[in-house]
Amino acid sequence: MEAVMTREALAIELGKTGQGDRAAFQRVYEATSSKLLGVCLRILGDRGLAEDVLQDTYLTVWRRAETFDATRASPITWLVTIARNRAIDRLRSAGARVQTRPVDDAFEVADDAPLASAQIESADEARRLNGCLEELDDKVGGAIRTAFFEGVTYDELSQRQDVPLGTMKSWIRRGLLKLRACLEQ
C-alpha cells in the first residue's frame, strides 16, 4: 500500500536520507515508488525495463539525496525528474527496443488517467501548468506533452506529426516561450 506523505514530510525524509538514514530512505521509497514506476513505465512501455530503471533511480536518490534542496525544489518533482531522465537515458541507450505509441493514443491515455499525485501534494501547480498548455495551439501543446510523456526528440516528433523538422522546432520553441510567460504571470 502506498504510504501517504505530505510534501513537507517527504522533504524531511529525503533530508534524512541524505544523512544516510536507511529507514527514512525506505519511507521515501514506499511513498513514491509507485508514482515513479508509473513514470518509467510510461516512457519505456516494458515492466521489467521500467523496474530496472526504477532501481537505478533509487540508487541515484540514495547517493544524491544530500544534494536535494527543499528551498529550491519540491521533493516529488525532484524524484520524478530523476526517474524520467533515467528512463529516457535507457530508452536512448544502444539496444533498447521498446514499444512506442502513436501520438493520439498517448493523449488518450494522458487525458483519462487520474490525478495520481493528489495524495502527495496539492495539484494546484499541475492545474496551472495545464491551464497554460491549453492556451497554446493544440498541436504545439500536444507535441510538448508527447515529448514529456514519451521522451522523444524533435526528429521523432516531426516524423510522427508529419511536419518538417524546422517547423516542429519552431512550434516547440515558440510554445516554450509562451509557456514560460504564462507560468510567470
Next chain:
Amino acid sequence: MTDTIDKDADDVLAGELALRILPPAEEAAARGREQTDAAFAGRVARWNEDLARLADEIAPVRPSDALWVRIAAGAFGVAAANDNGRLAFWRRWAIGSTGLLAASVAALAVMVAQPAAVPEPVAPQGGVTRVATLTLENGAAAVTLAYDAGTGHLFLAPTDVMEGDPRVPHLWLVKPDGGVQLVGAFHPTQPATHNLDATLASVAGQAISVAVSMEEPGHTPSAQPDGPVVAQGDITQL
C-alpha cells in the same frame, strides 16, 4: 532588447534540455553549459519543476515486492556486509523466495542494519522454516517474524511504527482452528530472539497466522487479547 532576446533564447534552450527533446550532440552541449553556468542551470531546474507536474496525470504502478530488496542490497550492501554477516544471511535467504518473503527480508535487512539495535539480536542460523510479515490495517509493515521449528527460536524484527505507544505489544499465534495462543510481550522497536518452550513450539509449528495486540503496561492477557489487535500477517511455510 538584446538582453531580452538572450534571456528568451536561454529559457528556450533550458526548456528543450529539461524536456529532453534535443538531438544527442546538442543535448550534450547544453548539459555541459548547465554544469558551468549557474544562471542557466537555474532555468533548467525551473523547467524541471514546472514540467514534472505533468507526471500527475500518470497513474501509479506498484513495483514488485522484490524490487526493494534489490535496491536495499545495492544501497546498503557494502556497509551491511560488515554487520556480522547477518545481512548476508538474510539476503541469501531471500534469493528465490516469494515476493512476500522478499519484502519481509528487505524490512528485516534494514532493521538489522540499524546501528542502534541493542541488545544484539541473534539471527536464526539456517533452520528457519516459517516466516511472516505483520502489517497494520493501513498496510504498513509492523513486524517481521522468522521461526525455526527445529530449535524453537522465534526471531522478531519490529519496524518503528509502534514506537512511542505507551502500551505493550503482545504476539499471538492463530491456530488452524481459529483459536489463539499468546506467545508473550516483545519490545516495540528492537529485534530480538525468543526461545519457545515445547508447548508453544508445537503451536508455532502449525499456526496459520500471527497477530499483535496492544496491552496496558503490567497486564498479561490469557485466553485472548484484551487490548486492540493492531497488526496481523499470514505465516508462509518455506
